[in-house]
Amino acid sequence: MIDLAELFPPTYAAARARFRANLGLVQAMWRGARLEIFCVDAAEDVTIDWIAAEPAHKRKLLVLTTGEHGVEGYVGAAMLQLFIRESLPCLDPTDTGLLLVHAINPWGMKHKRRTNARNVDLNRNFLYNAQPDPRFNPTYARLARVLLPQARVNAWLSPAGFAAEFLFASARLGRDAVRRAALLGQYAFPRGLFYGGDAIQAETQTLMGLYRAGLRAYDQIVHLDMHTGYGPRYQMQLVNSALEPRSSRQCAAQFNYPFVAQATASEFYELRGDMIDYLYAVRCEEFPATQLYATSFEFGTLGDSPWHAFRSLQIKTLENQAYWYGASDAARAQIARDFDELYAPRETAWREKAVADALRAFAGILRAEDFLRKENKR
Numbered sequence: 129m130i131d132l133a134e135l136f137p138p139t140y141a142a143a144r145a146r147f148r149a150n151l152g153l154v155q156a157m158w159r160g161a162r163l164e165i166f167c168v169d170a171a172e173d174v175t176i177d178w179i180a181a182e183p184a185h186k187r188k189l190l191v192l193t194t195g196e197h198g199v200e201g202y203v204g205a206a207m208l209q210l211f212i213r214e215s216l217p218c219l220d221p222t223d224t225g226l227l228l229v230h231a232i233n234p235w236g237m238k239h240k241r242r243t244n245a246r247n248v249d250l251n252r253n254f255l256y257n258a259q260p261d262p263r264f265n266p267t268y269a270r271l272a273r274v275l276l277p278q279a280r281v282n283a284w285l286s287p288a289g290f291a292a293e294f295l296f297a298s299a300r301l302g303r304d305a306v307r308r309a310a311l312l313g314q315y316a317f318p319r320g321l322f323y324g325g326d327a328i329q330a331e332t333q334t335l336m337g338l339y340r341a342g343l344r345a346y347d348q349i350v351h352l353d354m355h356t357g358y359g360p361r362y363q364m365q366l367v368n369s370a371l372e373p374r375s376s377r378q379c380a381a382q383f384n385y386p387f388v389a390q391a392t393a394s395e396f397y398e399l400r401g402d403m404i405d406y407l408y409a410v411r412c413e414e415f416p417a418t419q420l421y422a423t424s425f426e427f428g429t430l431g432d433s434p435w436h437a438f439r440s441l442q443i444k445t446l447e448n449q450a451y452w453y454g455a456s457d458a459a460r461a462q463i464a465r466d467f468d469e470l471y472a473p474r475e476t477a478w479r480e481k482a483v484a485d486a487l488r489a490f491a492g493i494l495r496a497e498d499f500l501r502k503e504n505k506r
Contacts, residue, residue: 351422
């Protein structure tokens, strides 16, 4: 019986302490497993923590990452703990290694923001052999009135103002064009949403090094990355890179998991600087012999209708506006409630379904990719 209250952590500090305490469980299977730490900010006491375990014969590597968008790390930490308890014993430590990463963006997790302390969306910062280009996505500048309101948030006027500006921009550019330009990522507005930064971030560089080392050392890698916020409220979907050679339909059949999409305009949405895309690019260009499957577990929260897409963008915009320009007490409290609901729902039914979906996907992927012990393959 899974205790949901215990599974979902209340704070970043509690989640990190629990993750570190898992080292003994991993060492029971991989004697040489070790905990490693990268300090992002000593004054804030925020760190990227990972447990690495190497098998006697380096054939396969299982990677599980959380908290790239900081606030999403609360659900991510729950799924990481779930994996350690339920799926880890099914792996074969003689030929399968581990890389379990807690909170790629620990500052964002601690402060319940999507970005790091420099307002960088790390999932727009994983650029392969490229630097951030402020000229990229010029349409974003035409949305500045919508996405970059530079005023203190008022509990009533600001949401109404966003709605009016959104409708105006949609009439000029088309609703799909507004959505695409907003989500694609941008490198010109440091206080804006989906800002990819003006340089590759320390958090990004740390993960890039871990991924390149794994690709160099192993014949096969499966990478599972945890995210929340997009899609039907009570449904997790696997979101594959557009660089994954198998179609969504093929993956759904092989994994016995019916909800699979590719990060393309037709199936999900496009973005630049995506971490999963980066991993595929490195594999293709530098380690073509390594077999790779990497995907995101995207746990839907609000819903997937046009109204929910509007609300999601509105909530993110108001949270960002309040962070930079302040808000009335009433507005700040409402924004915090909405933001939590968007990225870390507390409803028991939602959490139960998220756990069930994750367990099914873990089992299906590990079985299809041949990561299970022989006695667990049936």
